[in-house]
Amino acid sequence: xxxxxxxxxxxxxxxxxxxxxxxxxxxxxxxxxxxxxxxxxxxxxxxxxxxxxxxxxxxxxxxxxxxxxxxxxxxxxxxxxxxxxxxxxxxxxxxxxxxxxxxxxxxxxxxxxxxxxxxxxxxxxxxxxxxxxxxxxxxxxxxxxxxxxxxxxxxxxxx
Numbered sequence: 001x002x003x004x005x006x007x008x009x010x011x012x013x014x015x016x017x018x019x020x021x022x023x024x025x026x027x028x029x030x031x032x033x034x035x036x037x038x039x040x041x042x043x044x045x046x047x048x049x050x051x052x053x054x055x056x057x058x059x060x061x062x063x064x065x066x067x068x069x070x071x072x073x074x075x076x077x078x079x080x081x082x083x084x085x086x087x088x089x090x091x092x093x094x095x096x097x098x099x100x101x102x103x104x105x106x107x108x109x110x111x112x113x114x115x116x117x118x119x120x121x122x123x124x125x126x127x128x129x130x131x132x133x134x135x136x137x138x139x140x141x142x143x144x145x146x147x148x149x150x151x152x153x154x155x156x157x158x159x
Contacts, residue, residue: 014047019084020102052109060118077115
């Protein structure tokens with residue numbers, strides 16, 4: 001059995017333009033290990049390329065009850081982010097997908113193509129009354145029309 005290396009730094013050339021320098025397995029991924037055979041022979045493993053896969057959603061508005069946050073709802077039109085901010089609080093959420101909060105967070109993105117339609121349906125519900133915070137975990141502008149839907153509902157009669 002190969003020994004597990006706690007944090008193997010990924011070669012700078014492979015991670016060019018990325019914020020993270022490691023790609024350790026997520027806390028829920030018990031099968032993937034970064035291993036070393038102790039031969040110290042360099043392998044050509046290629047650069048990290050961004051991959052985007054689609055994930056249709058049933059609900060877009062997420063609720064939280066954290067006293068640390070100044071809002072109780074947010075929208076998440078996608079998962080992951082190419083910006084690579086090392087301090088991003090959303091990085092650990094990739095572990096729920098069996099992915100690393102390191103380079104996987106920056107390269108394995110999940111788009112939700114029906115986000116705008118789902119958000120519109122949720123906002124039109126008569127019982128919905130509270131404002132929504134945009135997803136503070138990822139960059140603005142990638143919301144697949146979600147921000148436009150929010151603007152349309154400002155002052156609307158929900159008809």
